[in-house]
Amino acid sequence: MAKTGGAAPREGRAGARDRVLPGRGPARAAVPSTRARGRRPQEGTNLIRIAYQARTPRASGAEALVLWLAEGAPAPRWLEAGLRRQVEQCVRLREFGGKPGQVVLLVSEGGRPVVLVGLGKLQAITREALRRAAGHAGKRLRGLAVREAAAAVPELMGAPRKPEPRKPEPHSLDPRMPDLSGGLGEVLAEGLLLGGYAFEAYKRPAAEERDRPRLERVTLYDPARATGAASVKVGVARGAAICLARDLGNQPSNAMTPAALARHARAIARRRGLKCQVLGRGELKRLGLGLLLGVAQGSREEPRLIVMEYRPRGARRTLCFVGKGITFDTGGISIKPALAMDEMKFDMCGGAAVLGAMDAIAALGLPVRVVGVVPACENMPGGGAIKPGDILASYSGKHVEVLNTDAEGRLILADALAYALERFKPDAVVDLATLTGACVVALGHFATGAISNDAAFQEQVVRAGRRAGDPVWPLPNFPEYEEALRGKTADLQNIGPREGGAITAGMFLKQFVGRTPWVHLDIAGTAWGVKGVGHIPNEGATGVGVAILVDLAREA
Ligand code: BES
Ligand code: MN
Ligand code: ZN
Numbered sequence: 001m002a003k004t005g006g007a008a009p010r011e012g013r014a015g016a017r018d019r020v021l022p023g024r025g026p027a028r029a030a031v032p033s034t035r036a037r038g039r040r041p042q043e044g045t046n047l048i049r050i051a052y053q054a055r056t057p058r059a060s061g062a063e064a065l066v067l068w069l070a071e072g073a074p075a076p077r078w079l080e081a082g083l084r085r086q087v088e089q090c091v092r093l094r095e096f097g098g099k100p101g102q103v104v105l106l107v108s109e110g111g112r113p114v115v116l117v118g119l120g121k122l123q124a125i126t127r128e129a130l131r132r133a134a135g136h137a138g139k140r141l142r143g144l145a146v147r148e149a150a151a152a153v154p155e156l157m158g159a160p161r162k163p164e165p166r167k168p169e170p171h172s173l174d175p176r177m178p179d180l181s182g183g184l185g186e187v188l189a190e191g192l193l194l195g196g197y198a199f200e201a202y203k204r205p206a207a208e209e210r211d212r213p214r215l216e217r218v219t220l221y222d223p224a225r226a227t228g229a230a231s232v233k234v235g236v237a238r239g240a241a242i243c244l245a246r247d248l249g250n251q252p253s254n255a256m257t258p259a260a261l262a263r264h265a266r267a268i269a270r271r272r273g274l275k276c277q278v279l280g281r282g283e284l285k286r287l288g289l290g291l292l293l294g295v296a297q298g299s300r301e302e303p304r305l306i307v308m309e310y311r312p313r314g315a316r317r318t319l320c321f322v323g324k325g326i327t328f329d330t331g332g333i334s335i336k337p338a339l340a341m342d343e344m345k346f347d348m349c350g351g352a353a354v355l356g357a358m359d360a361i362a363a364l365g366l367p368v369r370v371v372g373v374v375p376a377c378e379n380m381p382g383g384g385a386i387k388p389g390d391i392l393a394s395y396s397g398k399h400v401e402v403l404n405t406d407a408e409g410r411l412i413l414a415d416a417l418a419y420a421l422e423r424f425k426p427d428a429v430v431d432l433a434t435l436t437g438a439c440v441v442a443l444g445h446f447a448t449g450a451i452s453n454d455a456a457f458q459e460q461v462v463r464a465g466r467r468a469g470d471p472v473w474p475l476p477n478f479p480e481y482e483e484a485l486r487g488k489t490a491d492l493q494n495i496g497p498r499e500g501g502a503i504t505a506g507m508f509l510k511q512f513v514g515r516t517p518w519v520h521l522d523i524a525g526t527a528w529g530v531k532g533v534g535h536i537p538n539e540g541a542t543g544v545g546v547a548i549l550v551d552l553a554r555e556a
Helices: 006-018 026-030 081-092 127-143 184-195 229-250 258-272 282-288 290-296 341-364 409-426 437-443 457-468 500-512 546-555
Strands: 049-053 064-069 103-107 111-117 148-152 217-221 275-279 304-309 318-323 325-329 371-381 390-393 398-404 429-434 447-451 472-474 518-522
Touching: 026 341, 049 081, 049 184, 049 229, 081 103, 081 111, 103 127, 103 325, 111 127, 127 184, 127 371, 184 217, 184 229, 217 409, 229 258, 229 341, 229 546, 258 275, 258 304, 258 325, 258 341, 258 371, 275 282, 282 290, 290 371, 290 390, 290 409, 304 341, 318 341, 318 409, 318 546, 325 341, 325 409, 341 371, 341 429, 341 546, 371 390, 371 409, 398 409, 409 429, 429 546, 437 447, 457 472, 457 518, 457 546, 500 518
Parallel strands: 049 217, 064 111, 064 148, 148 217, 318 371, 318 429, 325 371, 429 518, 447 472
Antiparallel strands: 103 111, 275 304, 304 371, 390 398, 447 518
């Protein structure tokens, strides 16, 4: 039996067990303990396992069945007559029309639940439409009291379809990919894992829920061989890594301290055979990462610089990924207003995306050297905190006047970028950060903003985002935007005018990357708070960025 996909999530689970629990010292006491009742409090998710079979699900005996159907498409030929009639009746009664995002639950005569999920118009089905439809299936299956489900890979390949434009146009109105070639199993497996995700680490189930069966495995049945086990494996590796990034992001800041984030990085490295080095305050001082140290100095939590390296034999290119790891952003002395400040626990989602990407890239054994760097600290207004007007010496040698202590992300990233470029000399570097509220204002929640110093590399990243289903939208990088960052008393100041804030923040980072091809991704709008998308939970971290980085590494 061709079984894929089992491996990565199973490892994910074992990994979750040996993931080091966060919080030694004072933070620990604040984390409610459910351990006494037999649950590990910090474990967010139980990933479902995904398997693949190149045959019909007829004889599978699974407790539930998922059917993805396009508008007006007939039920598959292999479906038993009784169920086929039920599906037809649903369509006739206008209960189900195959519209995107439509989900209808049937119960077969034998008492089996059948989840119908709409794919939209056949000609318009994209990778993203399938990922979302798979996500809807995952969400619906989670709510059912079943352990195993069968899902039928839709038969789309024979359908007349719009061809993929030869040269992708990044500024087209919908930059998502109509091309499905080779990727059907990938997006279905990934969507199922992502839709089946929920962060329940600190919620005890109601009494009547405690013993009900929970979804453990979904098998993709593919009688037409529209996809294959290898494709499913990619989707599983990426989906599991995105769930891992979500787990890291969703943890509260008292559990996900800089030290805890570093321990998670170590656990991933151990599981995947990566190198992992974690620098603490002493080493950062010796090396001179004054911007990272400066931001960290208002907190009792020590900063960390996490450095992970995946180095397969024979790799010729080196990619470097740098992720913002502010485990909580109060704003520091330039303190934020109270409204929704709790959301600033998500300020390490860039770092989480880097950790997730390292996990998936190593799991897939991609033939490229990848270095992941995460500067991690809290931004707090303690007695030792930096104050507006303070001047810090960066790793690069440039001095920075900190006019607003809430513009801290660019400070820690500037040091991490300069350090990573000098030490690893990568061919290209991507940074990811929940960097500016201005980016949320500009782009909302459905596109990640980009600033770059290299049009060709930016095009590659945009393309990876299109494949990955995490759309990336370039912002202008004209030199006029840089001028506002020239310091009055130091080389640079850390803020520009309020207008165009997402751009100036990116242009600040540009001062620290030299000539290395670089793309900055502002994920402030896309890292959490995204609603109504099939494979994304309506609450909490999305895991944005992981898929972009993995697909970029696949193409490198
Ligand atoms: N982490 C925030 C950015 C942010 C705010 C992300 C809201 C998502 C939602 C960042 O550190 C920050 O505070 N940026 C400031 C910059 C300003 C002081 C120039 C901002 O956006 O207000
Ligand atoms: Mn801030
Ligand atoms: Zn921040």
